[in-house]
Amino acid sequence: MKKLFINAFVIAGLGLGVTGCKDNNKEAEVAEVQDAATAEAEAMEFKVDTTASTIEWQGEKPTGTHTGTIKIAEGSFMANDSIIESGSFVIDMESIEVTDLEGDQKSNLEAHLKGTVEGKEGDFFNVTKFPTAKFEITGITEENGQKMLQGNLTLKEETKNISFPVSIDKEGETYNITSEEFTIDRTKWNVNYGSKSVFDGLGDKFINDDIQLKINLKAKKA
Numbered sequence: 001m002k003k004l005f006i007n008a009f010v011i012a013g014l015g016l017g018v019t020g021c022k023d024n025n026k027e028a029e030v031a032e033v034q035d036a037a038t039a040e041a042e043a044m045e046f047k048v049d050t051t052a053s054t055i056e057w058q059g060e061k062p063t064g065t066h067t068g069t070i071k072i073a074e075g076s077f078m079a080n081d082s083i084i085e086s087g088s089f090v091i092d093m094e095s096i097e098v099t100d101l102e103g104d105q106k107s108n109l110e111a112h113l114k115g116t117v118e119g120k121e122g123d124f125f126n127v128t129k130f131p132t133a134k135f136e137i138t139g140i141t142e143e144n145g146q147k148m149l150q151g152n153l154t155l156k157e158e159t160k161n162i163s164f165p166v167s168i169d170k171e172g173e174t175y176n177i178t179s180e181e182f183t184i185d186r187t188k189w190n191v192n193y194g195s196k197s198v199f200d201g202l203g204d205k206f207i208n209d210d211i212q213l214k215i216n217l218k219a220k221k222a
Helices: 103-114
Strands: 029-031 044-048 054-061 064-080 083-098 132-143 146-155 158-171 174-179 182-185 210-221
Touching: 064 210, 083 103, 158 182
Parallel strands: none
Antiparallel strands: 029 158, 044 064, 044 210, 054 064, 054 210, 064 083, 083 132, 132 146, 146 158, 158 174, 174 210, 182 210
């Protein structure tokens, strides 16, 4: 039985955008699927406040950058005396929003990302077929004084284990949890549209493989 000996918790994964760049951000470590953590019977449940939690994303291509958000549909974790023991979270892929555009440009890009454009359903996330993504906690490590959350991220029925940096602020029975900006390689979850690592001859019309993410999470005692 696994326990995650940390003073709090953060979700990930999940969150998603069209593209991203690494810059100085930490790239999430990616590994094969691991066993989910389990909780002791006396652990207490904390539920994600979905109205106060969001995932920010940023993507890049040679012609510019796009930014946006995505919502958490539901989630909870089990903790015992500030020790996080387990947890899982569902990401609402149908809530993908673009925040740097307006009008038709905004709605057109959102439709392309969601896969609601006829003939382009599989370019990115195809939310009709895959309306949610999921993150399941598997462990925690510490690197140079920085806590690294580990978990299985499932997206478009592909699951990989990722690890990324987190920080936590606990106020009474509420956790305010924020990740540092980090990136994931979208092609590892078969989101291949416009990737020059997958397709030849794109010239400068490619989209970066990396998605930059930042997690902002609030969770309250159930």
